Amino acid sequence: MRTKFILAAAACLLLSACADTATGGSGAGGESDFPTKPITAVVAWSAGGGTDVMMRAFAQTAEDHLGRPINVVNKPGSSGAVGWGEIAHATQPDGYTLTMVSPEIGFLDEQGLYDFGLDDFTLITLLNEDPAALAVRADAPWDTFEEFIADAKADPGAISVGNSGPGLAWDLATTAIERAADIELTHVPYDGAASATQAVLGGTLDAMAFSVGEVHPQVEAGEMKLLGVALAERLEALPNVPTFVEQGYDVEIGTFRGIAGPAGMDPEIVATLNDAFVEMAEEDTFADVMENNSFGIRVMETAEFQAFFEDARDLYVDLLRESE
Amino acid sequence: MEIFSSLLGGFGTLFSSPHLIAALAGAVVAGMVVGALPGLTATMAMALFLPFTFLMEPATGLAVLMGVFAGGIAGGSIPAILLNVPGTPASAATLLDGYPMTRKGRAGEALSMAMFASAVGGLVSALLMSVLAPVIARFALNFQAPEFFVLAIYGLTIIAAVAGKSLLKGYIAGLIGLVVGMVGLDPIAGQLRLTFGSQALYGGISLIPVLIGVFGITQALVMVRESSGVTERPRISGRTLVSADDLRSSSGTLVRGSLIGSGIGAIPGTGTDIGAFLSYSEARRRPKGRIPFGEGNPQGVAASESANNAVVGGSMIPTFTLGIPGEAGTAVLLGGLLIHGLMPGPDLFTGSQSSLVYTIFASFIVANVMILLLGTLAARLFVHVVRVPNQVLVPVILLFCMVGSYAINNRIADVSVTIVFGILGYVMVTHEFPVSPLVLGLILGPMAETNFRRAMTITHGDWTIFFTRPASLVFWALIVLSLVYVWRSARRRRVQKPAESEDGPQAVRPT
CATH class of the missing domain: 3.40.190.10 (Periplasmic binding protein-like II)
Structure with missing residues (x-):
């Protein structure tokens, strides 16, 4: 019996440790010394999937460039609507809660599957692009x-x-x-x-x-x-x-993944994060994981990423209307 | 045989490094603990451990994943047997006979039978995997949308085996499961069904919260009802190990269960739960021993537990040879393989990395021996859980059910699903409806629908594809056999009124 309780207590500790990281922070200190505390990175898909593997490689490497831990939390469900919905609707844009976005946030609201869209996010840095084949x-x-x-x-x-x-x-x-x-x-x-x-x-x-x-x-x-x-x-x-x-056929389409936060982030914080992430993408530890998983590395800074995503969204929405 | 010398080489690597053995033992224990907690599945345990394995040597990291996987599936049987609450979906069939054994004071025997069966299933599947992997993988590729559809229909005939007293009530419960499986985004046309405008239901109702509800919460509610009446608490008999007689009479069941599990595992897109239910229903068809199935026959535990651990080994066949995960847990394992730079494919067995592959196989074999040793040892401790009074046990079970269903996806909506299905399960159980058919309907319904529509899309509506492929025909034959068996046993039951079992009427519980 005693063992059972010890096991139970250990499991509770483990779970509460995981849960703690999920409570995003608000009320950051002065912007200049950002970040002052750990950052939560939300994966809108389950552990072990492509986005998860990439986010964990990113978090592990980017920590050193930000000087604060990055805790990865999986919030899967409803094709990404759960995790991303939380970022879009219920997260402070203080830079302490980030996520990895992909083209879906640009067009799934068209089908009524998401109640948020590209405008509900602040894009920071593009890290990956994989073309269709x-x-x-x-x-x-x-x-x-x-x-x-x-x-x-x-x-x-x-x-x-x-x-x-x-x-x-x-x-x-x-x-x-x-x-x-x-x-x-x-x-x-x-x-x-x-x-x-x-x-x-x-x-x-x-x-x-x-x-x-x-x-x-x-x-x-x-x-x-x-x-x-x-x-x-x-x-x-x-x-x-x-x-x-x-x-001779004009087909340029694929998927991509980048780091983003909720809409309305302070441009200074975005710049701090972007600089760290761009440096991070040069590291071998990140490149090795990307290569082992056949993920293509494609880095774009904030403004370029925004324009790139808007083009991709227009293409996807266009194709979606056509297929209906 | 070259394969055996490679495998011996794998054992050599394994035993020459004490830290590898220690890591493996730790992984098996950790897997068993996580698997034993309702709602925390073997897959989740692997996903939890995956980031840590990135930091280890490839051999250690992959051995840890294998240990957690095998330990997790075996550990799920512990609460199924002791509390009638399956730790993972894989053990949903184990409780059908495991818990009645506990009620009759045979908890120790049931647990050691479960550990023994798990080890046998794991070992048989490991041997098949080592020797025949490439051949089986090629064969399993014949399994396509039409076959999956027919397999799912065959699986639905199992409802008769787990329906209990009333076939009609079993089918009604199965239909509820089919309807629950339809909720959410339709997988082929992308239309929303039965969501009533709730975004939480877009992704559908997933298996694990439902499973925790209809078994865990329902069982806790039943225990509350029991403790207000006068019911005898289960005793523990002197025996803590399964008898040699029971082992001998189960040998056929164990072998069949291991083969069924390995086969199901080798087919990508199935899982430990389906393997266990198929094996259980197959065992029921050959009744052995004095005790009827469903009332504490050790064969029921042997059938389910040998098959679910065999699925683990079997599911590695397509993962290693084709890079197609055979099961949710192996999908995580595949992630681990890729991270460590192992590219799945036939070359994996002969190329430069082959020694690593055979170290992984060797660690899976050793992990299964550890399950037998550590699991039987742990069973002696766990048995005492049945002595805990309901006043303590019920809140603990409820707590774990809530925490477990939240932990799946960190989503409060899953907790609501668990509670709703817990109450539904209680209403069903108190009206003598079995809940296992509901679970089967939820597992197999989406598999049948999706694959039927996929096949029809590819053939542009030509349904003859379901009858022209050899593997489908085998399953059609099994369906006919299964239905004839159901019909005959139903007639027999009508002719001779069922005698109450020697212990009087069965206690109310979710089955």
């Missing part, structure tokens, strides 16, 4: 995007392309490919890259449009091939894979 099984009948288009035109809708959920980034990337090549594909939603990969390898699904990082391991293993990446220039990691643009 069109992946097929290694023994698929198409070796080039041209061959793929020819078959799609011969029998509209016959080719099935997997994505991560209706109206989400990869579904819209498929729409972008359809629009640029003037073809019709069948969109099939999966739970995520893993289950779509299984369907492509198992032969029920013809192709998948996901981020390059998510199919990279299969390409390395010789199980899949890529017909194109949706970036302006070829990727350093995949010099043999052509872009859609160089094949």
Whole structure:
């Protein structure tokens, strides 16, 4: 019995320790000596996922550049609406509570899934960009995007392309490919890259449009091939894979992740954070984790990030209206 | 055999470094503790430990993750057996016979049977994984949307096995589960269903808060009712270890459970809970021993616990060979592999990193032996939980249920779900409705719907795809067999009125 209580007490301590970090701080001291206390970094997705891994690598490295601990807290649920909703609606813009945003905050309010949008956040620094890629099984009948288009035109809708959920980034990337090549594909939603990969390898699904990082391991293993990446220039990691643009199709779309806080942050604090994060992104410890997970590093400072995100939002909203 | 020499090499690495063994033992114990707390699952334990493993040597870090995973699944059986509250979804089938054993004073036997079965399941799956991983992985790829749909339908026939006295009430509970599974964003068309405008329900109602509610809260409420009446408290018999006779008669169940678990684990997109329920229903079909299933048959514990730990080993097959996680816990493990620079794929077994892979396998095998040793030892202590009076136990259970459901996602809405389903569970149980079918409906309903619609999207509405693929046909045959069995046993039950069991009417409890 006694052991049970000791275990119970230990578990309670552990949990309360986790909970403490979740209470964001308000009433910061003088702005000039920011930060004066630990920073909470909210992940709107569960532990072990892509955003989580990236945020933990970021937190571990950025601590040294800010001189304060950064505590990562997972608040997943409702496709990000829970964690981001809290930042957008119920967090002091004092710089002590931050999050990692991705394109979803720009367009999911269009579908009524979020009750917040890009304007509810203060963007700070972009850290990552992963373009979409069109992946097929290694023994698929198409070796080039041209061959793929020819078959799609011969029998509209016959080719099935997997994505991560209706109206989400990869579904819209498929729409972008359809629009640029003037073809019709069948969109099939999966739970995520893993289950779509299984369907492509198992032969029920013809192709998948996901981020390059998510199919990279299969390409390395010789199980899949890529017909194109949706970036302006070829990727350093995949010099043999052509872009859609160089094949004559204007498809530039993907996902990206950056650090942001609630709307209305003090520009001085934003500048302090941005400087620290830009320096942080140069560190090997951060770069190693990014490379091991096939995440592309793309750093943009505050103003550039804002303009970049607004362009991306316009593209996504446009594609969304078209697909409806 | 080259594989065995590689595996021996793995054991060599493991045993030549004491800190690795110590880390593994610590991980197994930590996993068991977290798994034993309702609401804190093995997956969550792994996610908690993942950041720490980044700082360790790759072999140590991955061994720790394996230990936590295996320990967590085994630990979930402890509260299932002692309190009728599953520590993790994997043990939801364990309580069906485990708790009645406790009520009959056989808690020690049930716990040691659970630990033994967990170890057997883990070891069998580890051997299959070491020897046949690439072959099984290729075969498991045949499992696609049509197969998942038919497997889910087969799974729903298990409701008959866990329905208890009334088949009709079991099916009603199953239908409630199916409806609960429909709440939220529809996975194919992206439309909102049954959310009544509440944003908290957009993401749907997830399994774990419901599980904690219908088992944990309901059980606590039942105990409150019990303590106001005159009920005998369960005694503890002299026996703390399972008898050799019970082990011998369970050997077939253990082997079948281990194979079913390994197979289910190898199919990405299934899980420990499905493996345990399938194995339990399979064991029920071959009744053995004097005690009927559902009333404290050690075979029920053996079936469920051997299968759920076998899923752990099985789920590593697609993770290592294809980079596709077989289960939620292995998704975290995959994150760990990638962080340590291991690229999953067939090359993992032959390339420069292969010695590390075999060290991981060796640590999984040793972790399962540790479960047997440490778990049986710990069982002697844990057994005394049944002596704790309800006045103390009920608040503790309620506290853990609340903390556990909040801890899943740090979300207060999950606590509300737990409370609502706790009250629903109490109403169901006091009206002799079983709650396991509700849980099964919630696990399998979304799996059936999503995969049915996925398959129909790909074929543009041609339903023959469900009958033209070999693996689907096997499951259709199993469905027919299962339904014939249900029909025959239902008829038999009608012919001969069921005799009350020797202990008189069963106590009310969530099953």
